[in-house]
Amino acid sequence: MDLHALTLLVDILDAGSLSEAARRLKTSRANVSYHLSQFERKLGQQLVRRSTRRIAPTEVGLQLYEHGRKIRDELAAARDTVSTLGQTLQGRVRLSVPSGYGQLVMAPWLIDFKRAHPGIVLDVAFENRVVDLMRDELDIAVRVMSEPPDQLVARDMGPVRYVACASRAYAEAHGMPAQLGDLCIAPLITSAVVGRQLRLAAYLHGERHEVPLSPTLTSENFHFLRQAIEAGVGVGLVPDYVVQSLIDSGEVLTALDDWKLSIFGTRMVMLYMPNRHPTRAASTFVDFVLTRARQT
Numbered sequence: 540m541d542l543h544a545l546t547l548l549v550d551i552l553d554a555g556s557l558s559e560a561a562r563r564l565k566t567s568r569a570n571v572s573y574h575l576s577q578f579e580r581k582l583g584q585q586l587v588r589r590s591t592r593r594i595a596p597t598e599v600g601l602q603l604y605e606h607g608r609k610i611r612d613e614l615a616a617a618r619d620t621v622s623t624l625g626q627t628l629q630g631r632v633r634l635s636v637p638s639g640y641g642q643l644v645m646a647p648w649l650i651d652f653k654r655a656h657p658g659i660v661l662d663v664a665f666e667n668r669v670v671d672l673m674r675d676e677l678d679i680a681v682r683v684m685s686e687p688p689d690q691l692v693a694r695d696m697g698p699v700r701y702v703a704c705a706s707r708a709y710a711e712a713h714g715m716p717a718q719l720g721d722l723c724i725a726p727l728i729t730s731a732v733v734g735r736q737l738r739l740a741a742y743l744h745g746e747r748h749e750v751p752l753s754p755t756l757t758s759e760n761f762h763f764l765r766q767a768i769e770a771g772v773g774v775g776l777v778p779d780y781v782v783q784s785l786i787d788s789g790e791v792l793t794a795l796d797d798w799k800l801s802i803f804g805t806r807m808v809m810l811y812m813p814n815r816h817p818t819r820a821a822s823t824f825v826d827f828v829l830t831r832a833r834q835t
Contacts, residue, residue, distance in 0.1 A: 557594065680810045705774045728774065
């Protein structure tokens with residue numbers, strides 16, 4: 540079997556379309572389509588169903604894809620091992636991290652990693668949207684969730700603890716929430732998903748409660764949310780790492796401390812594709828970040 544053609548099939552299905560595969564391979568769509576058609580003709584089997592925008596594997600194509608992906612990843616790992624023998628560790632790690640956690644917690648880790656491994660290229664996206672690792676050409680994604688998807692490897696990075704909080708000045712002027720229901724009427728500062736009703740999951744003594752929320756200030760920029768809380772604009776509902784230093788200094792007070800609060804999930808997890816032999820750069824990065832996460 541033609542190994543180059545098999546690898547091309549993997550690249551096409553990973554890309555999701557012939558045009559995107561051509562862009563990634565830096566060639567023309569016609570060239571990609573021609574070689575795919577030649578591969579199908581030699582095998583006497585249709586491997587890909589084509590439409591105007593998307594493609595999908597046939598049953599035979601999917602089986603070949605699984606074998607081809609393993610072979611491609613094995614070859615990439617072998618090349619990486621040979622190229623780094625006796626040399627400074629090199630390679631590229633493509634990473635997506637949540638905007639708040641990435642900036643407020645992970646940024647120092649990423650800088651320390653670069654200092655320790657200057658030969659590794661880190662390509663970091665700070666974003667909160669759900670990502671498709673294959674479509675977005677990512678090696679690793681870090682996300683907040685309660686139940687990671689079964690089709691991905693999920694490495695636990697620790698709990699995510701939300702706090703209800705406000706500046707000392709706000710607390711003295713308006714008081715702090717004493718009950719969960721108070722969060723429904725307070726001027727609430729938090730992150731939200733556009734077009735989706737925001738709901739707070741709250742746990743106390745093993746019982747789960749759910750409260751609908753109507754924030755008066757929302758943003759995906761957690762630095763801005765921290766500034767708004769500190770300025771006394773309202774009651775913040777944010778992960779503890781956003782305001783921990785202000786809590787420690789006494790500038791910000793917390794409420795409902797007996798409750799375990801959650802909006803988007805209870806765990807921070809690192810996600811990557813299964814059945815993929817990671818490069819030494821990616822493996823080193825995963826171990827480094829998990830070690831730092833466990834030290835926090």
